Amino acid sequence: MSAAPEPGISAPASAGSIDVAALLRAALPLHQGGRLDEAEQLYRRILAAQPRHFDSLHLLGVICSQRGEHAAAVRQIDAAIAVNPAIAAAHNNRGVASNALGRRDDALASFERAVALAPDYFDAWHNRANTLLDLGRFEEATLGYERAIALRPDLADLFLKRGHALTLLNRLAPAIDSYDGAIARAPNERDAHFHRAMALARLGRFDEALEGYDKVITLKPEDAQAFSNRGAVLKALRRVDDALASYDRAIALDPAMAVAYSNRGILLKEMNQPDEALASFARALALQPDFDYLKGTYLHAKMQVCDWSDYERDCAQVSTSLAAGAAASFPFQLLAWSSDPATQLKCAKRVINDRYPITPSPLWQGDRYSHHRIRVGYLSSDFRDHPVVALTAGLFANHDRTGFETVAISLKCDEHAGVRDRLMPLFDRFIDADGMSDAEIARLVRELEIDIAVDLNGFTGGARPAVFAHRPAPVQVNYLGFAGTLGRSTWDYIVADRFVIPEDDRVHYAENVVYLPDCFMVNDGSRKISPRTPSRREAGLPATGFVFCCFNNSFKITPDVFDVWMRLLRRVEGSVIWLSANAGAVANLRWEAERRGVAAERLVFAPRLPANEDHLARLRLADLFVDTLHFNAHTTAADALWAGVPVLTCPGRAFASRVAGSLLGAAGLPELVTNSLADYEALALRLAEDPAQLSPLRQKLARGRASCPLFDTERFVRHLETAYTTMWKRAERGEPPVAFAVAPDHEVRTRAAVGDAHARNGKIL
Secondary structure: OOOOOOOOOOOOOOEOOEOHHHHHHHHHHHHHOOOHHHHHHHHHHHHHHOOOOHHHHHHHHHHHHHOOOHHHHHHHHHHHHHHOOOOHHHHHHHHHHHHHOOOHHHHHHHHHHHHHHOOOOHHHHHHHHHHHHHOOOHHHHHHHHHHHHHHOOOOHHHHHHHHHHHHHOOOHHHHHHHHHHHHHHOOOOHHHHHHHHHHHHHOOOHHHHHHHHHHHHHHOOOOHHHHHHHHHHHHHOOOHHHHHHHHHHHHHHOOOOHHHHHHHHHHHHHOOOHHHHHHHHHHHHHHOOOOOOHHHHHHHHHHHOOOOOOHHHHHHHHHHHHHOOOOOOOHHHHHOOOOOHHHHHHHHHHHHHHHOOOOOOOOOOOOOOOOOOEEEEEEEOOOOOOHHHHHHHHHHHHOOOOOEEEEEEEOOOOOOHHHHHHHHHHOOEEEEOOOOOHHHHHHHHHHOOOOEEEEOOOOOOOOOHHHHHOOOOOEEEEOOOOOOOOOOOOOOEEEEEOOOOOHHHHHHOOOEEEEEOOOOOOOOOOOOOOOOOOOOOOOOOOOOOOEEEEOOOHHHOOHHHHHHHHHHHHHOOOOEEEEEOOOOOHHHHHHHHHHOOOOHHHEEEEOOOOOHHHHHHHHOOOOEEEOOOOOOOOHHHHHHHHOOOOEEEOOOOOHHHOHHHHHHHHOOOHHHEOOOHHHHHHHHHHHHHOHHHHHHHHHHHHHHOOOOHHHOHHHHHHHHHHHHHHHHHHHHOOOOOOOEEEOOOOOOOOHHHHHHHHHHOEEEO
């Protein structure tokens, strides 16, 4: 708000023997000089003689406001306005006092009246714009600042605040222009450089953002906030050591800066320094327990190293915060310990609305492309040596090129040239978009006239949900990468099956559910397995004894399922459990085993192998894959089944906790889907103790592997293409997206026949 109320003098007057004009002339310099008590005495002498003297009533109100007595100021100025409602300064000063009382709407009404009375009244326009900004009416605030700039184009503060309003509207490019205007008028204005750098970082223009933060630090070398934000930019530029140094400098300057500790923890976790990461998160929580998303991030970091100290308490705290609507966890973190789909939807909505606001002007605005082939764009950060590629390579290879044109948009630079070389020929176009901002990628999708944009990331690492918030394509699909809702109908559809999303649970998904007939998950039925199976000794396994295995990420292991595993090891003599050697978790899991009366050496940890076909061959040594509870095995379950190893699972309610059950159904082994953790334990024990029960399951899997729907990639692709065609035809007709089910294709069809059948096989629900 404008700092000081204005006098707003009206015409002088006299009253009998008292010279009112002289008293007013004497009072004004006292008032302007800050001698408020003396000025007040003179105003009150005038009012004693002339109770309806406008200037004295008004200026007494101004004095009240200057003293912080804002309620009295409003009453006093209202008395003046009752005498003369046509003085703009009185309405402006009333607005200043109302704002100080937190009465924003009342203040806005006063400023509106002031500018109506005096259209070129700068202070009133400025105060009006500030109030609109406080009220969250950012579009109107922007226009208000533009009016104020027209009156005072020399003031940097106006450009700065207009930049803030534009930033809050997510109009980042114009915001940067406005910050540039502030800098042009005040080159050493720290806030303008700082907020300009923030906007540049949000646009993905990290080199420019780094220059901006460096300028802030030049102007203010002890600026801890600039060092903290600079660390985030350096992390985005993959200069991890420099980023860590920048966070450390921020903390040295401000040891109470929770955000610097939190960001430092995230970086350390990615640098594979879990203990230091946990210490950093713990410090951030101690400093600011309600720091956005920190509770869930800390819990997830603990779960990655299987640190279950205070596990129940930590889960309860995140649950309570989420129930209250707080920003407590990111959706991916939640999957590992909560299988409640309603909670997951609430979490996703909070994150998507906080972090990825919808663009005011969608890039696709109803255009009809009418391409000869349906143009499908697959957007992913995982076109590299990653489980997503292991699953989807067969999809890309088997697309019907007569009916579909496929485009890969890679969101992350290729770390594995060999994988990229194998993928590129599977698409009509393969585009590297790693260095592009979200807005640039969205424009690319629009310029390519993509009919169906498929998000293969969701909320996983490297995800770019903001691209989809720009609405660059007529149809946008959430598929495969994230086993859950993304919390907004920006994604028109989520691809599922009736097992992973039961009919009654569709209400917990913001997207329209598309049901595929067998299993939602694509598998590549041409994956190779090394012909040579290593010996148990080579794999680090004992020469004899039953081998339970679970190659899931360590954060999926929860104390309840680990309790079951340890009871199984105690009861099955000579047995071991074979786990993935996830960094940081080994020592904790061995300690947890010993606490439960199991020797640490009965936990065998498998190192990562460079070739997936060697890992699949190694998997053959396992007797039974035992699944995790809340966040099932996904690709790892498909690996086990492909290698001929039965998978035992216990589904929860949410998508991520039901995937292994879906895979088993499509593999012809529904008997390995149990109804409770007690049933899961009992069946695992029977299979381990009785080879006569386990052997038929392995034989059934071996016989059916070549023909079961799970590994029939061509059948899956026909079903998915039918889904795509149904989505596309609805969009072409201008119809809204709806949930539907794809009918199973039991016939062996030629490619030509498949194209004609696509549109007939989508049953609307």
